[in-house]
Amino acid sequence: MLGSIIAFLVYLFIVTYLGYLGFKHTKNASDYLVGGRQIHPLIMALSYGATFISTSAIVGFGGAAGTLGMGLLWLTFLNIFVGIFIAFVIFGKRTRKMGHNLDAHTFPELLGNRFQSKFIQGFAGIIIFLFMPIYAAAVLKGGTDFIQSHFGITYEISLLFFAAVVALYVWMGGIKGVMYTDAFQGIIMFAAMVFLLIFTYNKLGGVVSAHEQLGALYQNADVQPQIEKMVKGGFRGWTNMPAWGTPIWWSLVTTIVMGVGIGVLAQPQLVVRFMTVKSNRELNRAVLSGGIFIIMMTGVAFIVGALSNVSFFSESGKIAIAAAGGNDKIIPVFIKTFVPGWFGIIFFLALIAAAMSTLSSQFHAMGTAIGRDFYQKSLQKKGNTILITRMSMLLAIILSVVLAFLANKLDASMQIIATGTALFFGLCAAAFLPAYLSALYVRNISTKAIIAGMIAGFSVGIFCIFFVHEKEAASLQLCNLLFDKTSIVKDTALAKLALVDPIIFSFPASVLTTIIGYFVWKNKLSEEHIKHCFGGI
Amino acid sequence: MIGIPDPAIWIGYVLAILSVIACIVYSVKNWNKSDDPAPDAPEREINWEKEEDKINEML
Numbered sequence: 001m002l003g004s005i006i007a008f009l010v011y012l013f014i015v016t017y018l019g020y021l022g023f024k025h026t027k028n029a030s031d032y033l034v035g036g037r038q039i040h041p042l043i044m045a046l047s048y049g050a051t052f053i054s055t056s057a058i059v060g061f062g063g064a065a066g067t068l069g070m071g072l073l074w075l076t077f078l079n080i081f082v083g084i085f086i087a088f089v090i091f092g093k094r095t096r097k098m099g100h101n102l103d104a105h106t107f108p109e110l111l112g113n114r115f116q117s118k119f120i121q122g123f124a125g126i127i128i129f130l131f132m133p134i135y136a137a138a139v140l141k142g143g144t145d146f147i148q149s150h151f152g153i154t155y156e157i158s159l160l161f162f163a164a165v166v167a168l169y170v171w172m173g174g175i176k177g178v179m180y181t182d183a184f185q186g187i188i189m190f191a192a193m194v195f196l197l198i199f200t201y202n203k204l205g206g207v208v209s210a211h212e213q214l215g216a217l218y219q220n221a222d223v224q225p226q227i228e229k230m231v232k233g234g235f236r237g238w239t240n241m242p243a244w245g246t247p248i249w250w251s252l253v254t255t256i257v258m259g260v261g262i263g264v265l266a267q268p269q270l271v272v273r274f275m276t277v278k279s280n281r282e283l284n285r286a287v288l289s290g291g292i293f294i295i296m297m298t299g300v301a302f303i304v305g306a307l308s309n310v311s312f313f314s315e316s317g318k319i320a321i322a323a324a325g326g327n328d329k330i331i332p333v334f335i336k337t338f339v340p341g342w343f344g345i346i347f348f349l350a351l352i353a354a355a356m357s358t359l360s361s362q363f364h365a366m367g368t369a370i371g372r373d374f375y376q377k378s379l380q381k382k383g384n385t386i387l388i389t390r391m392s393m394l395l396a397i398i399l400s401v402v403l404a405f406l407a408n409k410l411d412a413s414m415q416i417i418a419t420g421t422a423l424f425f426g427l428c429a430a431a432f433l434p435a436y437l438s439a440l441y442v443r444n445i446s447t448k449a450i451i452a453g454m455i456a457g458f459s460v461g462i463f464c465i466f467f468v469h470e471k472e473a474a475s476l477q478l479c480n481l482l483f484d485k486t487s488i489v490k491d492t493a494l495a496k497l498a499l500v501d502p503i504i505f506s507f508p509a510s511v512l513t514t515i516i517g518y519f520v521w522k523n524k525l526s527e528e529h530i531k532h533c534f535g536g537i
Numbered sequence: 538m539i540g541i542p543d544p545a546i547w548i549g550y551v552l553a554i555l556s557v558i559a560c561i562v563y564s565v566k567n568w569n570k571s572d573d574p575a576p577d578a579p580e581r582e583i584n585w586e587k588e589e590d591k592i593n594e595m596l
Contacts, residue, residue, distance in 0.1 A: 070541065073549040080556040085563070100585055105592055211540030241545040276589075278582075284567040291560025299553055367596050386595045393596065 001151060007345050008352065011188075015356070016172050018180045041277075041285035046186030047179040047357075048273045048286070049293035052083060052264065053189065054358035055142025055351050056135070058301045059331045060417025064256060065305030066320040066330035067230075067415065069238035070214075071252050072302040078261025079298050084290040087265055092274040092283045094440040094537055099275035101535050106365070107268035108373040111432070114439040114533055115447040116525060120454065122378025125369035127431055127458060128268050131424055132369075133396055136362045137403035138420035140166070141328065143355040144404060145417075149332035150348055155408045162355075163401045169356055170363060170397070179276065182360075185353035190296055192343075192350035197300040199339060200307055213310045215239040217319070226319050238306045247499050251471070254501035255422045256415070262503070263425025266432035268369075269361035301331065308334040326412030362400075367393035410475055419471060422501070427465075430457030430506035434514040442518070443530050449517025457510025464502030473498075 065072040095110065102113035108128065112121025140162060147158040204210035217223055218237030227235060234246020242248040264270065277283055305320075308330055312323040315337065324333035335347050371389025375381050410416050434457065435450045465472045466479060467488045473479040474486035485491070487498040541547040 070546050071549065073546065073553055076553040077549055077556055080553060080560065085556065085560055089563070100581060103581075103585060103588065105585075105589055208540035215540065215542055239541045239546055240543040275585075279571050281567075281569065281571040284570055285564055287560045288564030291557040291564075295553055295557045364596060368592060371595065372592065389595050 003342070004150070004345050004348050007349055011349050011352065012168075012172075014184060015169075015181050018184055019172070021180065041282045042289050043179050043183040044273070044277050044282055045286035045289035045293060046190075047182035048270065049290055049297065050182045050186035050189060050354065050357035051273060051361045052079075052267075052270055052358075053294065053297040053354060054139040055146065055355045056138045056358075056417050056421045057298050058193075058351065058354055059142035059145055060138060060328055060415065060421060061256070061260075061298065062301035062305035063321075063324075063327045063330040064415040064418045065302035066308050066324075066334075067327050067413075068235070068242070068248065068252050068256075069240065070302065070306045071241050072256060072305075073299065074253075075257045075261055076295060076299045076302055078257065079264070079294050080291050082261055083264040084287060084294055087270070088274075088283050088287050088290065091265060091271075091436070091440065093280045095271055095274040096277060096280070096283065097535075097537050098440060098533055099272075101533055104275070105272070106368045106373055107271045107432070107436075108369060109377065110271070111435055111439055111450070112373070112377060115435075115450050116529065117447045117451065118378045118380070120435070120447070120451060122374045123451075123454065124268075124432065125373030125378065127427070128369040129366050129374070129392065129396065131427055132268075132362055132366050133399040133403055134420050135424035136359060136366075136396070136400035137407055138417045138424075139355050139358050139362070140400055140404035141407050141420075142417050143351055144408075145328045146332040146335075146348065146351050149329060149336045150344060156405070159401065159404055159408075163397075165352070166356070166359055166397065169360065170393070182357045185357040186293065188346075188353045189350045190293060192347050193296045193300040195343060196304055196335075196339070196347070197296070199343070200304045200311075203338070204307060204310055210307050210310065211239060214307055217309055217313060220313070222317060223313065223319060226322055238309055245496075250499040250501070251415075254504050255426075255471070256418055259422035259426040259429075259501050259503045260418075262433070262507070263422070263427075263429040266428040266436050267425070268428070268432075269358075269365040271436070272365075304334070305330060308338075311338050321413065327415050328412070328417050363393050363396055366396035414471070423465060423472060426501060426503035426506065427458065427461045429503055430461040430510045433457075433507065434510045438514060438518075443534060444523045445514075445518050446521040446523040447525065448521040449514055452517045453510045453514030456513035457506050460509040461502045461506035464505055468497055468505075469500065469502050470498040472502075 061072060061075065098114065099110055102110065104110035104113050108121045108124035111124055112118065140159065143162050144155060144159045147153070147162055148155050151158070201207050201210050204213060215237060218240070230248065234242040234248040236243055242252055274283070277286070309320045311334065312318060312320045316323045320330045320334070321327055324330045335344055339347070367389045370392035371385050375388050376385050407416050407420065431454050434453045438445045438450060466476055467473055470487040470490065479488060480486055489495055489497045538547045539550065541550065
């Protein structure tokens with residue numbers, strides 16, 4: 001424990017020092033041009049990657065791979081192809097340029113200024129403020145689960161400790177978007193995951209041998225009783241996709257792979273990263289390090305998560321979820337039990353870094369969502385902006401901690417972290433993605449069409465979360481309270497819909513409404529404004 | 538392939554690696570390309586940076 005504390009203090013010192021350096025550099029007008037956004041593409045990519053990947057991805061989704069198997073690697077593919085390649089090349093370049101043309105500093109502001117709509121900026125700000133705490137809570141839970149296993153203390157005390165660390169980090173200035181701090185955190189994460197991959201494959205006798213042992217586990221007579229319930233749900237082993245159309249298949253494909261894989265494109269805290277680079281050349285270069293970084297994060301977490309079953313079984317005769325005592329505990333308990341103690345310290349730091357880099361950008365987004373987007377720009381109020389921004393950020397932190405506390409009361413066999421994260425990503429895809437894509441590529445679309453698409457996607461998403469998708473509706477209880485069942489389609493001919501993730505309905509609803517709106521409503525934005533938006537694009 | 542029997546899994550595994558290779562190839566091919574027809578005016582950049590700092594100060 002002493003080693004972890006010392007390592008943590010050193011980490012905190014470096015992070016604070018880097019934050020201080022970052023700000024010192026941009027203090028006078030000429031420095032803005034020289035030191036401002038002349039950020040090395042590696043730093044940009046690491047910063048983007050560290051913001052993208054959190055304890056949710058490593059602990060939450062790594063744990064989901066421990067339960068559901070290597071099918072999660074499809075998410076890794078989407079993380080790289082959509083989350084890096086398409087995000088940087090198709091969205092990033094235009095976002096950077098348009099963001100500067102419109103002097104936009106937040107994602108809602110980009111949309112609001114592009115469509116000259118205070119409503120869009122305020123509406124997007126409110127969605128971010130109200131729903132991003134769910135994602136922040138998932139990140140907090142990932143860190144808390146690890147601290148709990150690493151130090152052997154209760155979840156509640158671990159969460160309090162972690163919340164205190166987050167508060168300290170925010171107070172020390174970590175919240176301010178400093179790329180160097182994020183990049184440093186990214187380096188720690190990268191080093192830890194490289195070691196974890198080599199260690200795990202090596203321990204199991206190499207890549208092919210490790211996969212074969214994992215495949216054989218499904219047939220093992222001692223394993224069969226442990227997975228009986230899962231097999232009924234469609235599970236066919238950790239190296240096989242679940243049976244098509246079964247509850248586990250729907251959960252894996254629609255919630256985990258598609259929800260997060262597509263939703264990443266409209267993540268407010270990631271979009272703003274594109275605006276901070278100086279030219280498209282930096283984005284072109286950042287694609288390289290971004291791709292490598294992401295495969296080493298989610299790729300490794302999902303492979304190790306799935307392979308942990310082999311280690312757990314040979315040690316205790318139990319599969320990972322049973323041995324660890326819950327889906328979200330798989331990665332923490334695996335690290336604690338099987339890797340050398342010194343690596344546990346490095347991994348502890350890597351996870352703190354992963355959580356901090358994501359949380360700081362989330363709190364930044366939630367603070368500005370209320371202070372700048374809603375209060376200052378949408379309501380056109382002037383005074384007290386600083387107070388309102390800080391208070392909303394404090395409220396967001398408290399709300400996230402409370403949600404992380406409540407999340408531990410849910411059924412531990414559920415992929416709680418992954419589900420919470422996917423919920424927010426899916427909602428962002430539905431509410432923002434068609435609007436964002438249109439903002440960048442469709443010159444003559446009307447503001448009304450965008451508003452209609454956003455409202456349709458958001459409303460359908462919320463309705464499905466609260467009343468249709470049983471996984472969430474059952475936990476939220478509102479459906480049970482009003483209709484006395486965990487999903488309104490339960491026990492009806494449409495019962496299967498309760499298994500389908502909301503994104504499957506909400507995203508097409510948003511796309512369709514936007515397209516219909518495009519043909520129905522004439523664009524009223526002036527030609528001059530459109531030219532200004534697309535200047536240099 | 539690579540000890541994984543189900544193509545639906547190993548294709549995902551291979552695609553993840555191929556997409557990283559695609560990222561590397563794209564990046565190297567476009568390493569020095571700015572493909573920016575009109576770089577930002579210096580004043581606009583300075584103003585953008587100043588506003589960004591103001592927001593950070595607020596937080």
